[in-house]
Amino acid sequence: xxxxxxxxxxxxxxxxxxxxxxxxxxxxxxxxxxxxxxxxxxxxxxxxxxxxxxxxxxxxxxxxxxxxxxxxxxxxxxxxxxxxxxxxxxxxxxxxxxxxxxxxxxxxxxxxxxxxxxxxxxxxxxxxxxxxxxxx
Numbered sequence: 001x002x003x004x005x006x007x008x009x010x011x012x013x014x015x016x017x018x019x020x021x022x023x024x025x026x027x028x029x030x031x032x033x034x035x036x037x038x039x040x041x042x043x044x045x046x047x048x049x050x051x052x053x054x055x056x057x058x059x060x061x062x063x064x065x066x067x068x069x070x071x072x073x074x075x076x077x078x079x080x081x082x083x084x085x086x087x088x089x090x091x092x093x094x095x096x097x098x099x100x101x102x103x104x105x106x107x108x109x110x111x112x113x114x115x116x117x118x119x120x121x122x123x124x125x126x127x128x129x130x131x132x133x134x135x136x
């Protein structure tokens with residue numbers, strides 16, 4: 001019998017909250033989009049190596065491009081409120097910022113989504129709301 005393990009609660013934001021700091025720096029205009037994405041790539045590589053060295057059999061390949069995995073999942077399902085959509089229909093890191101912060105460093109402001117406590121924990125998450133006819 002093979003025993004498999006998976007670390008579902010692995011800290012995807014980094015041991016020293018590197019992803020959160022990179023997001024805040026990007027939003028404040030102190031870092032570029034590429035800086036933010038590079039931090040995400042570095043964390044994914046570090047976490048992959050860390051898990052594989054500890055014989056984890058189920059390593060998550062991708063981490064959310066942001067700290068809000070509920071919002072990211074909603075966007076992956078095509079659930080983007082009209083006021084936050086890019087003119088070309090694409091979804092990128094700035095879409096996350098428009099929904100979560102009400103504006104993105106590279107775009108026009110739009111009313112931020114409501115912050116919600118989805119589960120009983122300390123983390124509040126932004127919900128995109130439910131759109132008509134999400135593209136699934």
